[in-house]
Amino acid sequence: MNPKLQVLPLLAILSLFFIGPIIIIFIVSFWDYTEFSLVPDFVFTNYVELFGSKVTYSVYINTLKFAGISWAITLLIGFTVAYFLAFHVRSLRWQIVLFLVCTIPFWTSNIIRMIAWIPVLGRNGLINKTLLSLGLIENPIDWLLYSDFAVILAFVHLYTLFMVVPIFNSMMRIDRSVLEAARDAGANGFQILFHVIGPLSRPGIAIGTIFVVSLIMGDFVTVQAMSGGQSASVGVAMNHKRALLQYPAAAADAVILLIVVLTMVAILMRTVNIRKEL
Amino acid sequence: MTKKLHHSGDKNSLTRRSVLRGVGAIGGLAAGSGLITGFPTIWAQNIKNVTLRQFGTGVSNINEIAKKVKSDLGFTLQMTALDTDTTAQRVVTQPKSFDIADIEYFTVKKIWGAGNLQPFDVRKLSNYDKIVGIFKNGKLTPTSKIAQGTAPHTVGFTESQTSRDFAASETNWYTLVPTIYNADTLGIRPDLIGRPISSWTELLNPEFKGKASILNIASIGIMDAAMVCEAMGEIKYGDKGNMTKTEIDKTMEIFTEAKKAGQFRAFWKTFDESVNLMASGEVVIQSMWSPAITKVRSMNIPCVYQPLKEGYRSWGGGLGISRNLSGISLEAAYEYINWYLSGWVGGLLMRQGYYSAAPETSKKFMSGDEWGFWFEGKAAKDDIIDPFGNKLEKAGSTRDGGSFYDRMGKVECWNSVMKENRYMVKKWNEFIAA
Numbered sequence: 001m002n003p004k005l006q007v008l009p010l011l012a013i014l015s016l017f018f019i020g021p022i023i024i025i026f027i028v029s030f031w032d033y034t035e036f037s038l039v040p041d042f043v044f045t046n047y048v049e050l051f052g053s054k055v056t057y058s059v060y061i062n063t064l065k066f067a068g069i070s071w072a073i074t075l076l077i078g079f080t081v082a083y084f085l086a087f088h089v090r091s092l093r094w095q096i097v098l099f100l101v102c103t104i105p106f107w108t109s110n111i112i113r114m115i116a117w118i119p120v121l122g123r124n125g126l127i128n129k130t131l132l133s134l135g136l137i138e139n140p141i142d143w144l145l146y147s148d149f150a151v152i153l154a155f156v157h158l159y160t161l162f163m164v165v166p167i168f169n170s171m172m173r174i175d176r177s178v179l180e181a182a183r184d185a186g187a188n189g190f191q192i193l194f195h196v197i198g199p200l201s202r203p204g205i206a207i208g209t210i211f212v213v214s215l216i217m218g219d220f221v222t223v224q225a226m227s228g229g230q231s232a233s234v235g236v237a238m239n240h241k242r243a244l245l246q247y248p249a250a251a252a253d254a255v256i257l258l259i260v261v262l263t264m265v266a267i268l269m270r271t272v273n274i275r276k277e278l
Numbered sequence: 279m280t281k282k283l284h285h286s287g288d289k290n291s292l293t294r295r296s297v298l299r300g301v302g303a304i305g306g307l308a309a310g311s312g313l314i315t316g317f318p319t320i321w322a323q324n325i326k327n328v329t330l331r332q333f334g335t336g337v338s339n340i341n342e343i344a345k346k347v348k349s350d351l352g353f354t355l356q357m358t359a360l361d362t363d364t365t366a367q368r369v370v371t372q373p374k375s376f377d378i379a380d381i382e383y384f385t386v387k388k389i390w391g392a393g394n395l396q397p398f399d400v401r402k403l404s405n406y407d408k409i410v411g412i413f414k415n416g417k418l419t420p421t422s423k424i425a426q427g428t429a430p431h432t433v434g435f436t437e438s439q440t441s442r443d444f445a446a447s448e449t450n451w452y453t454l455v456p457t458i459y460n461a462d463t464l465g466i467r468p469d470l471i472g473r474p475i476s477s478w479t480e481l482l483n484p485e486f487k488g489k490a491s492i493l494n495i496a497s498i499g500i501m502d503a504a505m506v507c508e509a510m511g512e513i514k515y516g517d518k519g520n521m522t523k524t525e526i527d528k529t530m531e532i533f534t535e536a537k538k539a540g541q542f543r544a545f546w547k548t549f550d551e552s553v554n555l556m557a558s559g560e561v562v563i564q565s566m567w568s569p570a571i572t573k574v575r576s577m578n579i580p581c582v583y584q585p586l587k588e589g590y591r592s593w594g595g596g597l598g599i600s601r602n603l604s605g606i607s608l609e610a611a612y613e614y615i616n617w618y619l620s621g622w623v624g625g626l627l628m629r630q631g632y633y634s635a636a637p638e639t640s641k642k643f644m645s646g647d648e649w650g651f652w653f654e655g656k657a658a659k660d661d662i663i664d665p666f667g668n669k670l671e672k673a674g675s676t677r678d679g680g681s682f683y684d685r686m687g688k689v690e691c692w693n694s695v696m697k698e699n700r701y702m703v704k705k706w707n708e709f710i711a712a
Contacts, residue, residue, distance in 0.1 A: 007559055033415050035699070035700075037370055038371075043326065055707060061712055062711075069540060107391070118558070119558075122558050122560055123558070123560050123561050124558060124560075124561075137295075142488050145560070146543055146544045146560070224547070226492075227544075228542075228543060228546075228555075229544055229546060229547060229551075230542065230543065230544060230545060230710075238710065240707060240710075243361075244363065244496075245363055245364075245367050246704060
């Protein structure tokens with residue numbers, strides 16, 4: 001059978017449910033709107049208003065800040081966990097068991113995992129109560145909840161696994177004889193880590209980065225809940241416009257966000273050829 | 279068969295119908311109390327095949343109402359609960375998707391012009407004379423002053439069956455039949471504040487730094503903000519419900535400054551968020567809705583819907599009918615709406631803390647103690663239980679703010695849509711992102 005035909009079912013599904021909606025969003029972003037209706041048109045007002053508002057820039061800076069910090073932390077934790085699983089745990093059985101342990105938090109929904117932090121971090125929450133009763137603090141620490149700290153904590157908690165899995169996958173593919181060769185050539189542990197394992201894990205890191213960054217760039221639920229509605233992200237702003245029935249404005253937001261995220265992914269792809277290294 | 283609605287109040291046939299359905303007790307009560315004027319009889323058979331599709335905000339789209347309609351009136355009512363904005367949008371953009379829309383008065387101002395709703399003929403509303411003055415001339419009592427904002431009576435009437443404008447005073451054509459309304463104020467945690475609170479200014483009092491919250495729904499949040507700014511003496515508004523750009527700028531400036539100084543713990547968007555903030559003690563003073571207060575109190579956490587000297591911010595909703603309704607469906611809609619105001623639904627709503635547009639008809643569907651507590655502001659003799667069986671208040675407690683006339687008589691401003699709405703929303707978003 002012609003291999004091109006075999007691609008057809010997937011292509012059909014993707015066109016219908018993925019490419020189609022994106023094209024519609026793109027078209028709608030040029031429409032006009034009144035308070036209660038969409039007006040098919042070809043205007044640039046949505047984009048002009050978007051780029052003309054200083055809120056847009058502060059919101060993007062804020063979102064990039066969340067993405068950047070969360071990425072660095074998830075990478076550090078993800079790499080460490082994957083390294084431990086791949087190189088310190090010797091038996092395959094224990095690797096699988098421990099890997100499954102990592103996925104336990106994913107047995108509940110995103111929202112539950114996020115909201116579960118509230119009784120822990122709150123003013124009368126677990127941490128503050130413990131610190132108060134130990135006499136370590138006199139007044140509850142306010143910045144634990146409804147703050148940027150809380151948002152980043154939730155992101156790290158939610159998305160670290162997305163970093164662990166691909167990095168672990170890359171590390172498992174590293175030929176153990178390469179490590180032995182490095183050792184024989186006189187490299188110490190750190191040199192092996194930075195000059196051998198690190199570079200060879202790059203595809204995993206790149207894939208994990210794509211997951212984490214794109215998830216965070218588009219998030220609105222976590223930011224809304226964990227910042228107590230006090231912080232804005234691109235997703236929050238977009239969702240707000242959607243709720244106010246300003247669909248064309250929200251669509252313009254979505255188009256710009258898509259371009260920004262695709263650009264980030266494209267830059268990433270330049271540094272790592274994922275397809276070649278998989 | 280005539281297509282005219284039967285109004286004569288044929289007691290015999292009503293009682294017979296009711297007995298046949300085995301609801302003799304209620305039917306007898308209704309007949310005995312003169313409620314029957316709204317119940318036509320001619321349609322009894324055909325009307326059972328009618329299905330009315332209603333959508334609207336969650337507060338009054340309760341399934342119990344649909345069940346009761348089936349047993350009392352015989353026809354089917356399908357209910358869909360939506361949020362305020364979606365309801366309004368569907369009325370405008372999908373006029374064929376509904377028969378009855380449950381909408382808030384302030385959105386009527388925006389949607390009436392689309393022409394997808396038809397006005398009610400007041401002569402066919404059997405309980406029209408029992409509807410309170412707020413929904414007729416804007417005055418609760420003859421001496422009341424009319425509040426600012428989109429007061430329901432200003433968008434309540436239209437000149438003719440086809441008019442897309444509002445009439446200046448009472449006419450024969452009613453845009454919506456009012457059903458539910460209430461007076462909103464700030465909710466507080468008296469145990470964590472420990473002193474009396476009497477003014478809207480307290481929301482921005484530095485004493486509550488990091489412990490205050492305001493709701494993040496622009497059209498309502500801006501009103502609460504305006505109540506605060508005016509109480510502080512910072513801004514004197516021409517009409518808080520219709521601010522000028524300068525007034526919007528100044529209001530948002532004061533609130534942005536407070537936000538940057540760390541006054542707010544959070545901004546809430548949903549009912550549950552407001553309950554959690556208050557119940558956990560994260561917030562001690564905030565914008566709140568009445569059932570949220572009840573919810574916090576039912577967890578045995580002290581929470582007061584604090585009456586404030588500057589007055590309340592109020593809201594109201596009503597039922598509108600689609601322009602597409604005619605014939606037997608239209609008659610069924612009138613029958614439904616007359617039934618709605620005849621007391622049973624009113625009782626259901628009032629026992630949750632809302633008010634009915636025709637409160638006196640609800641009295642028969644509430645115990646003397648319930649009526650005394652919810653409407654007259656008297657101390658409860660017994661525990662107060664809501665229609666769903668939850669205990670809301672202990673014996674001996676009184677309603678915050680007192681009686682109906684104490685609360686609705688002190689309305690300073692109604693929820694509204696401003697001329698500068700788009701500008702306001704933009705400024706509000708800047709405040710949230712600041």
